[in-house]
Amino acid sequence: MIKNMVNDIERCFSSLDGYNEDVKKIIGIAQLEVHMKIKRFLIVFTFITALFLVVSTLNISSASAIVAKKTPNGLQKTPGAMATQNAINHAAGIYGNPHGKPVNYQGIITTIDDVSITITLKDQSSVTVTITPETIIRFPRGQASEDQLLTPGMTVMVHAILGQDDLLTARRINLIPKASPLQQELDD
Numbered sequence: 001m002i003k004n005m006v007n008d009i010e011r012c013f014s015s016l017d018g019y020n021e022d023v024k025k026i027i028g029i030a031q032l033e034v035h036m037k038i039k040r041f042l043i044v045f046t047f048i049t050a051l052f053l054v055v056s057t058l059n060i061s062s063a064s065a066i067v068a069k070k071t072p073n074g075l076q077k078t079p080g081a082m083a084t085q086n087a088i089n090h091a092a093g094i095y096g097n098p099h100g101k102p103v104n105y106q107g108i109i110t111t112i113d114d115v116s117i118t119i120t121l122k123d124q125s126s127v128t129v130t131i132t133p134e135t136i137i138r139f140p141r142g143q144a145s146e147d148q149l150l151t152p153g154m155t156v157m158v159h160a161i162l163g164q165d166d167l168l169t170a171r172r173i174n175l176i177p178k179a180s181p182l183q184q185e186l187d188d
Helices: 002-015 021-067 081-091 181-187
Strands: 101-112 116-120 126-130 136-138 155-162 168-176
Touching: 101 126, 101 168, 116 155, 126 155
Parallel strands: 126 168, 136 168
Antiparallel strands: 101 116, 101 155, 116 126, 155 168
């Protein structure tokens, strides 16, 4: 557009006889500006095109690298460890959690020894749970060190596993602290 204007001005002045040097300078400057703008446009256009080509090439090569990911030679593609164990259990006829079903009981300790704990539940039924060396016993914070033993009469929450042999095994026993006298009044 600017180039057409310069050409039009040039044609007008060329038809006049003897136009002066100032007009020729103005026309020369206008032509120079047009050429500079065209050069700037071509440089920017070339840079953007090159940048686009580089980015698209990188995207294509990274996408093909993801698709082309293969199992190394000599190794067999296998499912994860849990999927493998589940398949083995399923083939052996073991369904569900192989460790058993988690169950929770809250009640008062009736009897306790080195291998089991019996608690009385709110409905007055009793439950006996096996204690193992892996059983975790938790006491409330701030309790005196001499009180770190479970004894009959204490209220506990037992987190156990009901095995496939229908035996309960304690995983964790939490001592439930006695309520303060004020709390007991509120409960009554």
